Amino acid sequence: MGEDRSKLERVVEARMKLRERFEARMRSTPSVADERPQGSGPPNRHGMPQLPPDQYLTKKWPVLDLGVKPLVSREAWRLTIDGACEAPRVLTWDDLMALEQVEDVSDFHCVTTWSKLDIRWRGVRLVDAIASAQPREDAGFLLFHAYDGYTTNIPMEEAVKADVLLAYEAEGEPLLIEHGGPVRVITPQLYAWKGAKWIKRIELLTEDRLGFWEQNGYSNSAHPWRNDRYSRPRW
Numbered sequence: 001m002g003e004d005r006s007k008l009e010r011v012v013e014a015r016m017k018l019r020e021r022f023e024a025r026m027r028s029t030p031s032v033a034d035e036r037p038q039g040s041g042p043p044n045r046h047g048m049p050q051l052p053p054d055q056y057l058t059k060k061w062p063v064l065d066l067g068v069k070p071l072v073s074r075e076a077w078r079l080t081i082d083g084a085c086e087a088p089r090v091l092t093w094d095d096l097m098a099l100e101q102v103e104d105v106s107d108f109h110c111v112t113t114w115s116k117l118d119i120r121w122r123g124v125r126l127v128d129a130i131a132s133a134q135p136r137e138d139a140g141f142l143l144f145h146a147y148d149g150y151t152t153n154i155p156m157e158e159a160v161k162a163d164v165l166l167a168y169e170a171e172g173e174p175l176l177i178e179h180g181g182p183v184r185v186i187t188p189q190l191y192a193w194k195g196a197k198w199i200k201r202i203e204l205l206t207e208d209r210l211g212f213w214e215q216n217g218y219s220n221s222a223h224p225w226r227n228d229r230y231s232r233p234r235w
């Protein structure tokens with residue numbers, strides 16, 4: 001117990017250091033700087049339009065993927081965190097449970113124009129998992145790899161935001177396979193393709209590397225409130 005406690009304290013310390021390092025860049029990313037909703041539930045939408053430009057509201061939860069839904073149990077699930085870090089590691093389900101568990105309500109904006117509001121998630125902050133691997137000073141980017149072969153990338157200043165989770169429950173239920181169970185990433189302040197379902201590996205990088213959709217014409221930055229969908233004109 002005492003040992004677990006000091007482990008948790010070390011993660012909190014590492015999280016704070018990591019956030020400190022990226023604070024300026026966090027503040028200068030549009031979703032924060034222009035005080036648009038930050039994805040962390042109704043309070044952040046207060047006085048703002050409910051939906052980002054050109055999005056429509058859906059109550060259903062559509063499923064989007066590349067056609068493969070890998071079946072991974074909680075027992076078999078492993079998450080490798082490696083690349084530009086001092087302590088690369090492979091997390092098991094129990095390792096994930098040993099980190100601080102959080103609940104957050106946030107929105108989900110798909111680039112294909114549907115948005116689902118107020119999803120109640122349970123999971124672990126991505127920043128904690130990353131911090132536990134001790135990212136090197138020069139680690140500024142992440143590439144997510146999923147069990148279906150999907151990849152997507154985000155900069156560290158997006159990864160350390162409080163509403164970015166390794167999520168394993170939605171609305172109080174274990175995350176369904178089609179939605180990325182046992183564990184997926186969510187990035188409420190970015191279009192939802194940035195959140196890898198069936199997360200398998202987080203590669204820390206010193207330079208940005210594009211994921212699947214980012215290589216196929218979607219915007220690398222992906223800010224819903226800026227209607228920031230494509231990396232190049234569509235004709």
Ligand SMILES: Nc1nc2c(c(=O)[nH]1)N[C@H]1C(S)=C(S)[C@@H](COP(=O)(O)O)O[C@H]1N2
Pocket residue numbers: 061062063064065066067109110111146147148150178179180192193194195196197198
């Ligand atoms: N592993 C994996 N993650 C993925 C995808 C995918 O094809 N594979 N699709 C992305 C896209 S385009 C979206 S909109 C969301 C959809 O999540 P949902 O199916 O739970 O609605 O997952 C994202 N994460």
Ligand SMILES: [Mo]
Pocket residue numbers: 064110111112192193
């Ligand atoms: Mo999507």
